[in-house]
Amino acid sequence: MALLEIEHVDVFYGAVQALRSVSLRVEQGEVVSLVGSNGAGKTTTLNAICGLVRPRAGDVRFDGQSIARVPTHELVRRGLVMAPEGRGIFPNLTVAENLDLGAYSRRDHGAVKTDLDRVLALFPRLNERMRQKGGTLSGGEQQMLAIGRALMSRPKLLLLDEPSLGLAPLLVKVIFDTIDAINREGVTVLLVEQNANAALKHSKRAYVLESGSIALEGDASQLRDDPAVKAAYLGE
Amino acid sequence: MLAVNELLQQVANGLAKGSVYALIAVGYTMVYGVLELINFAHGEVFMLGAYFGYWPARWLGYMPDSGEKPQVPAPVALLLTFGAMAACALIGVLVERLAYRPLRNAGRLSALITAIGISVLMQNLALVVFHADSKDFPRMIDQQSVVLGPVELPNTKLLIIGVTALMMAGLFWMVRYTRTGAAMRACSHSMKTASLMGVNVNRIISLTFAIGSAMAAVAGVLISLDQPRLTPLMGLMPGLKAFVAAVLGGIGSIPGAVAGGILLGVVESVVGGVAGTTYSEAVAFVLLILILLVRPSGLFGKSGREKV
Numbered sequence: 001m002a003l004l005e006i007e008h009v010d011v012f013y014g015a016v017q018a019l020r021s022v023s024l025r026v027e028q029g030e031v032v033s034l035v036g037s038n039g040a041g042k043t044t045t046l047n048a049i050c051g052l053v054r055p056r057a058g059d060v061r062f063d064g065q066s067i068a069r070v071p072t073h074e075l076v077r078r079g080l081v082m083a084p085e086g087r088g089i090f091p092n093l094t095v096a097e098n099l100d101l102g103a104y105s106r107r108d109h110g111a112v113k114t115d116l117d118r119v120l121a122l123f124p125r126l127n128e129r130m131r132q133k134g135g136t137l138s139g140g141e142q143q144m145l146a147i148g149r150a151l152m153s154r155p156k157l158l159l160l161d162e163p164s165l166g167l168a169p170l171l172v173k174v175i176f177d178t179i180d181a182i183n184r185e186g187v188t189v190l191l192v193e194q195n196a197n198a199a200l201k202h203s204k205r206a207y208v209l210e211s212g213s214i215a216l217e218g219d220a221s222q223l224r225d226d227p228a229v230k231a232a233y234l235g236e
Numbered sequence: 237m238l239a240v241n242e243l244l245q246q247v248a249n250g251l252a253k254g255s256v257y258a259l260i261a262v263g264y265t266m267v268y269g270v271l272e273l274i275n276f277a278h279g280e281v282f283m284l285g286a287y288f289g290y291w292p293a294r295w296l297g298y299m300p301d302s303g304e305k306p307q308v309p310a311p312v313a314l315l316l317t318f319g320a321m322a323a324c325a326l327i328g329v330l331v332e333r334l335a336y337r338p339l340r341n342a343g344r345l346s347a348l349i350t351a352i353g354i355s356v357l358m359q360n361l362a363l364v365v366f367h368a369d370s371k372d373f374p375r376m377i378d379q380q381s382v383v384l385g386p387v388e389l390p391n392t393k394l395l396i397i398g399v400t401a402l403m404m405a406g407l408f409w410m411v412r413y414t415r416t417g418a419a420m421r422a423c424s425h426s427m428k429t430a431s432l433m434g435v436n437v438n439r440i441i442s443l444t445f446a447i448g449s450a451m452a453a454v455a456g457v458l459i460s461l462d463q464p465r466l467t468p469l470m471g472l473m474p475g476l477k478a479f480v481a482a483v484l485g486g487i488g489s490i491p492g493a494v495a496g497g498i499l500l501g502v503v504e505s506v507v508g509g510v511a512g513t514t515y516s517e518a519v520a521f522v523l524l525i526l527i528l529l530v531r532p533s534g535l536f537g538k539s540g541r542e543k544v
Contacts, residue, residue, distance in 0.1 A: 050432065052431075072432060073433075073436045076432065077434055084428075084432060090421070090425050091425065092421055092425055097421075101418055101419065101422055101430075101435070102433060104419060104433050104435055149433070153433075
C-alpha cells in the first residue's frame with residue numbers, strides 16, 4: 001500500500017479547471033518529484049493533497065485513509081506536512097518561534113527538544129539566528145527554516161513546494177543535499193520543482209505535469225534520458 | 237489657563253477613562269489582526285458585560301445605595317467579574333460562529349455590514365431584555381479619595397487603572413510567550429500557513445473573540461465603579477471611541493490599542509478641563525481625522541503592506 005495515493009483528482013478555480021484527473025502515488029521511503037512548467041498545476045496538486053483546496057472529483061488517500069475531507073491542521077497531526085511555496089515564514093515571529101510552531105500539534109515536549117537539536121544540526125546557520133525575526137533572514141536561510149520547521153512536526157510525508165526557487169546555485173545544492181539527508185532518516189518526500197534537472201537527479205520516481213494533467217511518469221533516471229523531457233524541461 | 241496641578245489632575249482622570257477605552261480597544265484590534273474585520277458589535281459586548289455583572293448582583297440581593305445590602309464585598313465583586321467575563325466570552329464566540337464564520341470567504345464588506353447589523357440587533361435585544369430604563373450598579377467599593385503627590389483620585393479610578401494594567405500585562409504575556417500566542421500571531425500573518433503548522437485556525441479565531449470579549453466585560457464592570465448607570469445603549473459611544481483608539485494606535489497592534497486608548501482618554505479629559513465637557517466628546521473624532529491625515533497606519537501600525 002502506498003503512503004500517498006491520488007486518484008483521478010479534478011480541481012477547479014471557479015470555472016477554470018486546474019487539474020484534470022490527476023493520479024499519482026508515493027511509496028513509503030521514496031523521494032518523488034513532480035515537475036512541469038509554470039501554471040501546469042504543481043502547486044495545486046500539493047494544495048489538494050494537504051487540504052488547502054478541495055478536489056471536485058477523485059480521492060486522496062494517506063496511510064490508507066481518505067483525506068479528501070480532513071482539515072489541513074489535522075493532516076499535520078497525522079504526519080502529512082507541507083513547506084509551502086514562497087516558504088511561508090512568519091516574518092513577525094522569531095526563528096525559534098517559527099520552529100516551535102512547527103511542533104504545534106505535538107505534546108511530547110522532550111522529544112520536541114531532541115528534534116530541535118537535530119534540525120539545528122542539519123541547519124547550523126539557524127542556530128545563530130534563533131532570536132532574530134523570521135523576516136530578517138536571507139532567502140536561503142528562510143528555505144532552511146521552512147524545511148526545518150516542517151521537520152519539527154515529525155512528518156511521515158513531507159511536501160516541498162519549489163524549495164530551490166530564487167536561491168543561488170550553491171544553496172540549491174545545499175537544499176537538495178539536505179533533502180537526501182532527510183530521506184535517509186526515513187522521511188518520504190514529494191517534491192515540486194521547476195528545476196527539473198536537480199529534482200530528477202535527487203528523486204527515485206517522477207511525474208511530469210502539463211496543463212493540469214499527468215503527461216509522463218516513471219523512474220527519474222529514465223525520464224532524464226527521455227528526449228521529450230530533455231527538450232521541454234532540461235534545456236538540452 | 238490651567239494650572240499645572242489641574243492639568244496633572246486631568247491627566248490622572250484621563251488615565252482611568254483611557255483604561256476603559258484600552259480594554260475595549262484590544263478586542264477590536266485582536267479581531268482585526270486575525271480576520272481584518274471591524275467587529276462593530278464589540279461595544280455591545282461591553283454593555284452586556286456591565287449587565288452580566290449587574291443582574292447576578294441583584295439576584296444576590298445587593299441593591300444600589302439604599303436597601304439592606306448596599307455594598308458588594310470584594311470577593312463577590314471578583315466572582316461577578318469572572319462571571320461577566322465568561323458570559324461575554326461565550327457571546328463573542330457565538331457571534332463569530334453564527335454571524336461571521338459563514339461569511340469568512342464572502343468579502344470584507346459583507347462581514348462589515350453584518351457586524352453593524354449584529355450591533356443594532358444586540359442593542360435592541362438588550363432593550364427588550366433589560367428594558368430602556370437605566371439601572372444603577374450596586375456599589376462595589378467604599379469610595380475614598382487618595383492623594384498622590386499633586387493629584388487626588390478616587391480609589392475607584394485607581395482600581396480601574398490597576399486592574400487594566402494587570403489585564404494588559406496578562407494579555408501581553410500570553411501573546412508574547414505562549415505557543416498559543418505565537419499561533420495567534422501566526423494566524424494574523426497568514427491563516428493558510430498557520431494551518432500548515434497544525435494550527436486549528438477556527439479555534440484560534442474563537443479564542444481571539446473570547447479573549448477580546450472577556451476584556452470588554454471587565455471594562456463593563458469596571459466602568460460601573462465610576463459611572464454606575466447602566467443603559468442598553470451605553471456601549472455605543474465607548475465602543476466607537478475604543479474603535480477610534482484602536483485606529484489611533486494602529487489597528488492590529490495590541491500595544492497600539494492600549495496606547496491609543498490611554499491617549500484618547502487623557503486628551504479627552506484635558507480638553508474637557510480646558511474647554512468644557514461639551515467639546516471633549518468631539519475630541520475622539522478630531523483625533524481620528526488628524527491621525528488619518530498624518531499617519532494613516534496609526535502610531536504603532538506597520539506602514540504599507542507587508543512584503544511576502
